[in-house]
Structures are given as C-alpha cells and as structure tokens.
Amino acid sequence: MKKYLTILLIYFIVCAIDLNAQTLPPIQIYNPENYNGDNQNWQISQSDDNFIYVANNKGLLEFDGAEWQLYPTPNNTILRSVKAIGEKIYTGCYMEFGYWVKDSFGKLQYVSLVPHLEQKMRDDEQIWHIIKLNEWVIFQSSNSIYFYNTLQDNFKIISATNTIYNIFKIKDGIYFNVRNEGIYKIVNGEAELIIDDPQIKNERVISAFEVDDQLLLLTQLSGFYKLVGNEVFKWNIPANKLLSKTTVYSALQLQNGDFIIGTISNGIINLHSDGSVNYQINQRNGLSNNTALTLFEDSNSDLWVGLDNGINCINVTSPIKVFNDFNGVLGTVYTSEVYKGYLYIGTNQGLFYKKLDSKDQFQFIQGTEGQVWSLFNYNNEDLLCGHHLGTFVISNKKATLIDDNLGAWTFKKIPSHDNWLLKGNYNGLSILEKTGDKWSVKNKIEGFNSSSRFFELDNENHVWVSHEYKGVYRIQLNDNFTRATEITLEPSLKVGKNSSLVKYRGHILYAYENGIFEYNTKENTFEYDSLLSPMITNEDYVSGKLVVDDKDRLWVFSKENVYFVTTNHLTNKPKLNSISIPLSLRKVTQSFENISRIKDDTYLLGKANGFLTIDLSKINNDTEYTIHLNSISLRDLDNKNTSYDKYEVGDFKYKKGILTFNYSVPSFNKYMQVKYQYKLEGQNNNWSEWKSTASSRFENLGFGSYTFLARAKIGNKLSINTAQYSFRVERPWYLNNIALVIYFVLVLVIAFIINKAYKRHYSKKLQNEQLETEKLISDIKNDQLNKDIESKNRELTLSKMSIIKKNELLNSIKRELKEGDGNKHINSVIKLIDKSLGDTKDWGVFVKAFNNTDKGFLDKIQNLHPDLTPNDLRFCVYLRMNLTSKEIAPLLNISVKSVETKRYRLRKRMKLHHEESLTNYIMRL
Incomplete structure (x- = not known):
C-alpha cells in the first residue's frame, strides 16, 4: 500500500509541475563578468566586419567573437546609444555624442561632434537613439533631434517642448513620438504632426513598422495599432491578451517578418507576422534576465538582447532547437520514439509523452518510474x-x-x-x-x-x-x-x-x-x-x-x-x-x-x-567565415605592454618578452564553436593543433624574419581567409652591423695573433728540431771524429812506441858494440845505427799521423813562434802529446837531462814567463 501511495504522490507532483515542452532557439549568455562591464545594456549594433558593439553603463563594449573590450565614455557617464555606420561607431551619452574609429593597432579612438554644434546642448540631455538616413546620422535626446550631415560636417537641430520618447526609421522616412502630442514625421527638414489620435497621444510608442504598406505602431501598454488612412485602429491579433498583461520596453521586426517584443518583466515574445505567438523566452526557460532593454538582429539573423543584467544572443534561425528541463522533472533522455502522433521520451526518471508539435506539457506514464533504456515501435x-x-x-x-x-x-x-x-x-x-x-x-x-x-x-x-x-x-x-x-x-x-x-x-x-x-x-x-x-x-x-x-x-x-x-x-x-x-x-x-x-x-x-x-x-553549409587579426602586442620583462601596427610589416627591437597575437571569427552560434590554428614561419612551419583559444603567444623570439598565420574552422568548414602578419626581430646590439665589424676586426686580430703565435711556435719548434738534428749530426760527426782521433791516436801511439822501441834497441846495440873491441866492421855498424837514429823518415810518418789527430797545431805554433827550429817543433809536438821527459829522450836520441835543458831553452825562445808551465801553454794552443 505504501508503495502505491508513493507512486501516486510522485505522479501528482510531476503533473503539478509546469513542464512546457516547447523547444526554443539556442541562447548564448554573457554576464557582466564575461564582458567586464556594468549590468545594464541600452543599445546594440554591428559593424561591417561583424563585430558587436553594445552601449553599456560603463561605456562602449566591443565583442569580436572571442574577447570583449570596454571603452569608457569620454566623460565617464552612462552610454545610452550606439550605431555602427561604415568604419565609424557613433555613440551618445550624457551631454556628449560623437564617433569612434579603429586605429591601425586595433584600438578605438573617440572623436566628439559636440564642438561642431552651433548652439549648446540643453542641460542634462542624454542621447537615447541613433539612426542613419542617407548622408545623415540622427541623434535623438529627450528634448532634441540632431541631424548630422556627414558630407558637409554640419548640424540641423529640431527641438521639442515635451519629451521625445522615441525615433523611428521606416523606409526613407523619419518618425518620432512626443509625449502628449503624438507621432511626427520629418517632411522637408521640418517636423509635421501626422497622428494625434488619443489612443496614441496618451501612450508611449515603443516602435513603428510598415506592414502591407500600413504604419503599425507598438505601444508600451496597449499593444499594436494600425494607421489606415488618417485613422488609428487597434490591431486585433491572437497575442493581444498576452500583450495586455505586458509592459513593453523594446521591439524589433526580424528579416523573416516576425516581431520580437522586449518586456519589462517577462522576457521576450516572438510573434509571427500575423500576430500569433510563436514562443516566449524568459528567465524561467533560458533568458538570463526578464527585462529586455534593447533588441538587435545581426547579419546572421541572430537576435541580441540587451538586458537589465547581461547580454543574450539567441540563434533564432539555428537548425538546432533546445528543450531544457530546468525543473529536473524529465532528467537525462536515453531514448525517444514517435508513436501514433505522440512523442515519447524515455529518461532515467521514467517514460513521458506529449502530442507531437504541440506546446503541451510532457505527461508522465504511471508505473514507469526509473531507468528507461529503449523504445521500440x-x-x-x-x-x-x-x-x-x-x-x-x-x-x-x-x-x-x-x-x-x-x-x-x-x-x-x-x-x-x-x-x-x-x-x-x-x-x-x-x-x-x-x-x-x-x-x-x-x-x-x-x-x-x-x-x-x-x-x-x-x-x-x-x-x-x-x-x-x-x-x-x-x-x-x-x-x-x-x-x-x-x-x-x-x-x-x-x-x-x-x-x-x-x-x-x-x-x-x-x-x-x-x-x-x-x-x-x-x-x-x-x-x-x-x-x-x-x-x-x-x-x-x-x-x-x-x-x-x-x-x-x-x-x-x-x-x-x-x-x-x-x-x-x-x-x-x-x-x-x-x-x-x-x-x-x-x-x-x-x-x-x-x-x-x-x-x-x-x-x-x-x-x-x-x-x-x-x-x-x-543546415546551411554555405556560410563563409572570415578570421580577423585584431591586435599585436609585446609585453617585456618590466611588464610594459607595447602595441604594434597590424597593417605594416613589423620591425621589433630585440628584447626578451611575450609577443601576443589576438584574432577571432565573429560567429555567435552556440552550437557551432570556432577552432583556431596557427603557425609562425621562421620558427616552425607546421600548423598547430586546433584549439578554441583565439590568441597565440611566443616568448623570447630570436632575431630574424617571421610570418605569423592563423586560420579558423567551424565544424569542418575552414575560414575563407588566413590572417597574416610579417615582422622582423632586429639583431641585439651586440649583433648589429657595427658590432659585427668590430667582431670581424677582433677575429682578424686574434687570428693574426694566433697565426703569429702559431708561426712562432712552429718556427721555434722547427728551429729546435733543426738544432736537435744538427746536434744529432754533430754528435754523430763528433762520435766519428772521436773514433777517427782514437784511431789516429792509436796510430800515433803505435808509431811513437815503434820509434821509441827502435831507438831504444839501436841505442842498446850501439852501447854494446862500443863496449866491445872496436874494429872496422863494428864502427861501420855503429855509423849505420847513428844514421838510423838520425833518419827523418820515421819523423815524417809521425808528423803526418799527428796532424791527422791535432790539425793546425804546428801551423799555429809556427805562426806564434816563427823562430822555432824543426827540432824545437818536434819537441813541441812531443810536449803536445803530454809525453814525459823520459819518453821524449829516446825519441830525440838524447838523455833525459838534455831533455830538461831543451825545455829550458824552448821556454826562453818562446819568451814564456817563469811561472808559466811550458807544457800547459802548449796544451792550451
């Protein structure tokens, strides 16, 4: 029993909940936190490049499809009106109006038109509406209408005694509504009252339209009126009952003929051209606020709603429609099926149904509480x-x-x-x-x-x-x-x-x-x-x-x-x-x-x-999208931000910092998100991955030439163009031309020094190698000479010893013969021995051997002492050979004592000092 009571209770709760099953266009919601402005938004316009401009309490808002930019009013008052005309964005606020022009850095610059007035504005005037007619830009305040001739740069002013509520452009005519007076039309530059019917005179006309060549007026409290001839009639339409309960603040006729009505407390109402209600969107089913201060249809037929708190963009013509279960009754949809003219929805909370194509509420099918997986027809x-x-x-x-x-x-x-x-x-x-x-x-x-x-x-x-x-x-x-x-x-x-x-x-x-x-x-x-x-x-x-x-x-x-x-x-x-x-x-x-x-x-x-x-x-796949390069800036290490001209080839000084490119596609369809791709030629010639971020940052670029390129896609459709910007980063000061010349000279000097040092090193190395080679050759020669000298010495020694032994033998024989009996034959032998002892042939052989050993000695001593006799020279040779007196005696065939005497005489002949050794003197020569 308890189970059935629970089921019944759920059923009644579900059925009691207002669950309007109407599908609505997708809505993009922009809160003050998104656009960095104030809550209230008074007017909206769009430029030729499809950027959106909004008159906000804090100033002019610009939206490029990716980022919002706020430009405060010149006198810091509330901006009430905006109108994009050509390359200029006209705006009006408290006691001020003029236009904004975008410079080559992508920023808006303001030009005031107030100084062009020949008469001062009235006290506390605010510009509420701006419209364009041919070469005229028309600014409407509560007291005056200013006609600015853009060709002649002058003004014509129409003033009113009572408050001017609104101004309208219908085809080529300008109309305006004055409190307690009615509707005026500008005829030949003057205001002409065309409607003073009490139904209109005592109402505030929000907007005027032309339908079937008839003037259609929408009032704040009483709905629509038609002007037929000179008479005003109530337009009897199905929406009158709804409008009678509504306070209208803004209105717009869409390109498809439908009417959009903005209300004070009930969001917006969409009426078909015949006056039947198509749908209503308010805070309960998707709008972020119930007060619609302004309405605007953009070039892609999106509906922009300026709210008392925020901005909404409704994709009216989107092939996608949305049903949002804000109350949480349906839950997550897992399956759907059409059966016998009814739409069935299976969710995690049960099975629901409603008549197909109706605005009826979904009804719950009792007994199906819980998870539905599938439906099969x-x-x-x-x-x-x-x-x-x-x-x-x-x-x-x-x-x-x-x-x-x-x-x-x-x-x-x-x-x-x-x-x-x-x-x-x-x-x-x-x-x-x-x-x-x-x-x-x-x-x-x-x-x-x-x-x-x-x-x-x-x-x-x-x-x-x-x-x-x-x-x-x-x-x-x-x-x-x-x-x-x-x-x-x-x-x-x-x-x-x-x-x-x-x-x-x-x-x-x-x-x-x-x-x-x-x-x-x-x-x-x-x-x-x-x-x-x-x-x-x-x-x-x-x-x-x-x-x-x-x-x-x-x-x-x-x-x-x-x-x-x-x-x-x-x-x-x-x-x-x-x-x-x-x-x-x-x-x-x-x-x-x-x-x-x-x-x-x-x-x-x-x-x-x-x-x-x-x-x-x-689904329209023929829409073309254009990507815009919006700004280029460089933030250095001191956090200083510098903007650059996006229409000229950039020439950046070399400095460490972050170079940022901002770009966008002004597309505002909720279900067609924009993806971006970029590359920086000169650093990387490959395209990046697709991403939703509409900016690219590059840190600490090196010097050289670069080309930045960005493109976009929506779904699988590429943008028709590629945003492009070429620039050059200058060399740092230590790599400029003068520095490079200095470096070149330094390199040459260093190269010269290195070359000289290299040559010196290798010259010295070569010299050392030559010295080593010469020394090696000298050592080899010396070794050979030593060997030769040793050989000659051996020869000299052998010659000397041979002479000595021969002389000693002969002297010995001579002595023995003298001691014997003398006879003729003995004397003859003695003479022969004396002859042999005095023979110079052995001396000649000796001298030759000596000269081979000690070259130049005899010449030198003869030059020093030319008066020396051959015996003296012979004696000097023996002394040069460092022979003792005992060794010299046999060679000279004299006694040892005679050798000493010969020493004495030789010293005297050489004129040596007493203390100087004869042998040492001869050895030094």
Whole structure:
C-alpha cells in the first residue's frame, strides 16, 4: 500500500509541475563578468566586419567573437546609444555624442561632434537613439533631434517642448513620438504632426513598422495599432491578451517578418507576422534576465538582447532547437520514439509523452518510474519499452509490464518470424511473441547469459553480441530459437571501452576507440573501415556508439561533432556529413548517445536535462567565415605592454618578452564553436593543433624574419581567409652591423695573433728540431771524429812506441858494440845505427799521423813562434802529446837531462814567463 501511495504522490507532483515542452532557439549568455562591464545594456549594433558593439553603463563594449573590450565614455557617464555606420561607431551619452574609429593597432579612438554644434546642448540631455538616413546620422535626446550631415560636417537641430520618447526609421522616412502630442514625421527638414489620435497621444510608442504598406505602431501598454488612412485602429491579433498583461520596453521586426517584443518583466515574445505567438523566452526557460532593454538582429539573423543584467544572443534561425528541463522533472533522455502522433521520451526518471508539435506539457506514464533504456515501435501497432524493471507495452498512454525479468536493453525483429522479437537483457537473450494483440515472453535462449545491450542478427541467422568488457560473440541458435548451439568469441577484435555494434546496409559494424570495423563474410573476419573510422579515432573519440535510423542513416558521435552517413545516389558510396555539436553542449552519458527521427528531416538528440532537435533541411553549409587579426602586442620583462601596427610589416627591437597575437571569427552560434590554428614561419612551419583559444603567444623570439598565420574552422568548414602578419626581430646590439665589424676586426686580430703565435711556435719548434738534428749530426760527426782521433791516436801511439822501441834497441846495440873491441866492421855498424837514429823518415810518418789527430797545431805554433827550429817543433809536438821527459829522450836520441835543458831553452825562445808551465801553454794552443 505504501508503495502505491508513493507512486501516486510522485505522479501528482510531476503533473503539478509546469513542464512546457516547447523547444526554443539556442541562447548564448554573457554576464557582466564575461564582458567586464556594468549590468545594464541600452543599445546594440554591428559593424561591417561583424563585430558587436553594445552601449553599456560603463561605456562602449566591443565583442569580436572571442574577447570583449570596454571603452569608457569620454566623460565617464552612462552610454545610452550606439550605431555602427561604415568604419565609424557613433555613440551618445550624457551631454556628449560623437564617433569612434579603429586605429591601425586595433584600438578605438573617440572623436566628439559636440564642438561642431552651433548652439549648446540643453542641460542634462542624454542621447537615447541613433539612426542613419542617407548622408545623415540622427541623434535623438529627450528634448532634441540632431541631424548630422556627414558630407558637409554640419548640424540641423529640431527641438521639442515635451519629451521625445522615441525615433523611428521606416523606409526613407523619419518618425518620432512626443509625449502628449503624438507621432511626427520629418517632411522637408521640418517636423509635421501626422497622428494625434488619443489612443496614441496618451501612450508611449515603443516602435513603428510598415506592414502591407500600413504604419503599425507598438505601444508600451496597449499593444499594436494600425494607421489606415488618417485613422488609428487597434490591431486585433491572437497575442493581444498576452500583450495586455505586458509592459513593453523594446521591439524589433526580424528579416523573416516576425516581431520580437522586449518586456519589462517577462522576457521576450516572438510573434509571427500575423500576430500569433510563436514562443516566449524568459528567465524561467533560458533568458538570463526578464527585462529586455534593447533588441538587435545581426547579419546572421541572430537576435541580441540587451538586458537589465547581461547580454543574450539567441540563434533564432539555428537548425538546432533546445528543450531544457530546468525543473529536473524529465532528467537525462536515453531514448525517444514517435508513436501514433505522440512523442515519447524515455529518461532515467521514467517514460513521458506529449502530442507531437504541440506546446503541451510532457505527461508522465504511471508505473514507469526509473531507468528507461529503449523504445521500440512495432509496425506502429505497439510501443515496447525496455526498462530497468523489465519490459513494458505502452497502450493508450498506459504501461503494462509483460516481463518482470530485470533489465531489458532493446529489441530486434526476427525476419523469419514476423510476430517474434529478439530482446537483449542484462542476463542474455530472450524471445517475445505476439499472439493476437498480446505480447508475452516465449522463452529465454539457453546457453548464453551475458549482458546483451548491443546485438544484431546477420543474414545467416547468427546473433552478434557486443559486450564492452568481454568482446564480440557470434552465436549460432537452433532452429526454434531456444538454445545457443555454438558460441564463438571473435578473435580479430579487441575489447573496447564504450564500444557498440550495429547492422548497417546489411553489414555488421563494430566501433570502439581504434576505429570502425566491418565484418567480411568471405574472409570471416572484421576489417578496418578507412572511410568511417576517422570520425571517431584519435582525440575525437568519446564513444563508439552507432545508431541507424529509419531512413538508413548511420549516426556517429565524436568529441566535436555529430556525424551522419548517407548514401550517394550516383555512386552508391557513403557520404559523410557533420553537425557541429560538441560534447560539452550535448551533455550526455558517453556510450548512451541516442538520436531518432521524429518527423521529416527533424531529429531528436537526447541529452542531460532535456534534448535537442535538429532540422537537417535547415543546415546551411554555405556560410563563409572570415578570421580577423585584431591586435599585436609585446609585453617585456618590466611588464610594459607595447602595441604594434597590424597593417605594416613589423620591425621589433630585440628584447626578451611575450609577443601576443589576438584574432577571432565573429560567429555567435552556440552550437557551432570556432577552432583556431596557427603557425609562425621562421620558427616552425607546421600548423598547430586546433584549439578554441583565439590568441597565440611566443616568448623570447630570436632575431630574424617571421610570418605569423592563423586560420579558423567551424565544424569542418575552414575560414575563407588566413590572417597574416610579417615582422622582423632586429639583431641585439651586440649583433648589429657595427658590432659585427668590430667582431670581424677582433677575429682578424686574434687570428693574426694566433697565426703569429702559431708561426712562432712552429718556427721555434722547427728551429729546435733543426738544432736537435744538427746536434744529432754533430754528435754523430763528433762520435766519428772521436773514433777517427782514437784511431789516429792509436796510430800515433803505435808509431811513437815503434820509434821509441827502435831507438831504444839501436841505442842498446850501439852501447854494446862500443863496449866491445872496436874494429872496422863494428864502427861501420855503429855509423849505420847513428844514421838510423838520425833518419827523418820515421819523423815524417809521425808528423803526418799527428796532424791527422791535432790539425793546425804546428801551423799555429809556427805562426806564434816563427823562430822555432824543426827540432824545437818536434819537441813541441812531443810536449803536445803530454809525453814525459823520459819518453821524449829516446825519441830525440838524447838523455833525459838534455831533455830538461831543451825545455829550458824552448821556454826562453818562446819568451814564456817563469811561472808559466811550458807544457800547459802548449796544451792550451
């Protein structure tokens, strides 16, 4: 009982919650923290380069698509109006108006027009609106209208007694609304009252339009009025009831003819051109504030809303529409299906439905609380719901549980049995059978008990089951589908996180992080599909989930895109199409991505807290995008920031710091995010990875020439241009031309010094080597001379000893002969001996040997002492040979005493001093 009371209570709570199921355009929200300005935003405009300009309490806001820039007003007052005209941005504030022009550094510079006035502005005037008509720029304050002639640079002024509420441009006419007076039109430069009807006279006209050649006026409190001829009539439209409860503050007619009405307390209202309500967006369903101070439609038909607190950009023409479950009633959408004119949504909180294309609230189907995994439309006869609690059949908005076996993943038709369905469960496979109009469980397939979330039947009645953690099974069933007869784990595939398996165009496909693989029945193996795989490989992979819709489109989900594959009718080959919806905006549980066709070319994509709808017929891939180089700056080590002219070739001084390039694509579509890529030629000629940051920084660039290039892409479409900037970093002072000349001279000097030192070193080395060689030669010669001298000495010694021995022998013989009896024959012998002793031949041989040993001695001593006799010279030679008197005596054939006497006489003849040794003197010569 308690269980049923709980269910009933939940049902009433859910039904009591206002859950408007209308899908709305995507909304980009910019808070004051984003644009660094004040809360209130009074007017919005767009320049020719598609930059957005906003009149904010703090000044002029500029938005290039990537960054906001704030320019305070010249007198620091609230900026009330802005209008981009050509290259100028006209603005108005308290007691001041003029224009801004962008300089070559990418910054806006202000020029005041107030000094051009011939008369002073009234006290406390504020410029509330600015419009353009031909060569005139018209500024409207509460008291005056200033007509500025841009060609002649002069003013014409129209003043009013009462407050001027507003000014309007309709075709080529200028109208304005004056309090308690009515509507004026400028005719021939003068104000002419054209409407003074009390219905208008006592109202504040917010805006004026021309519809079917009739003037249409929107008032603050009473809705629309029409001017027919000279009479004013209430415009009776379906929206009048809503407008009667609304205070209007701003209004705009879109290019498609629709009206956008900005209110004080209820957001914005979109009316069709016939006055019927299309949708309303307020703070409850997406707008960041309920007070719309200004409205503006940009060049891409995006609607900008200046709010009392923030700025919103609504992508009105986007092919993507959004349903956000702000109340948390639906939860995360896991499946969707259209059945008998109703849209069914299965979420983690149950099953909901509403009439397709209606603005009705979603209704909860009682009994389906909890996780819904799938919905299956069986021939538009029955709707089956795979649920955590089991299997339900949905009929007449009620759910009937036909199988309470926990966990029903999904269902597949069995070609050979029209009334059977193969069901994947938490614990294997089972067969559902329809008998009459009733569904029941026929049997569970025995022999296979693994979770079967992804499974398919091939053309040979094999069942393929993909298990995320075990792999891919091929199961052969018996003929009556009651038992698995053969189970094979596919060896050619790896287990993959977030993998899935589908049947597409008769082929089994398996997808995981390494790509998409197709089963080749001939080779009996899975093969890599090179065409499909690049969609989910590398960094783009988030899930291998594949979905095949009822139009035979294959859907693939990557990090940045949602892809769908169609067939080229001419070539019959797959064609890849992409929709730029990044994962961060899809907000779906990975591996549980889901998409289904709900009508024609409109698809529903489930996400957390709601869903998206995508109209493929409205996807425009012809839009061209331009990237702008916005500014170039260098921040040095002292934190000083210097800007550079972006239109001239840069010439930077060499300094350490951070060089920053800012660029952007002014695209404001929420679901088409911009990615950027850059390269710096001269440093790296390769493009960087794609990134969402719209700036590039380079630290401490070396000297040289560089070219910076940046490009962008939205989805898979590249920008039509490449932003480019060439610059040169000068050499540092120590590498300039003068320094290089000095270095060159120094190098030459150093080279000269080194060369001289080198030559000196090697000259000295050569000299030393020559000396060593000469010394070696000298030593060799000396050794040879010594050997020669030794040889000569030996010869001299032998000669000397021979003479001495001969003389000694002869003297001995002579003495003995003298002692004997003298006779004639003996005397004859004695004479012969004396002759031999006095023979000079031995002396000649001796002298020759002596000269070989001691060359030049005899010549030298003869030169010094020319009066020496031959005997004296002979005696000197013996002394030179350092012979003793005893050795000399036999050689001279005299006694030792006579030798001493001969010494004395020789000293005297040489005139030597008494104390000087004769032998030493002769040895020194």
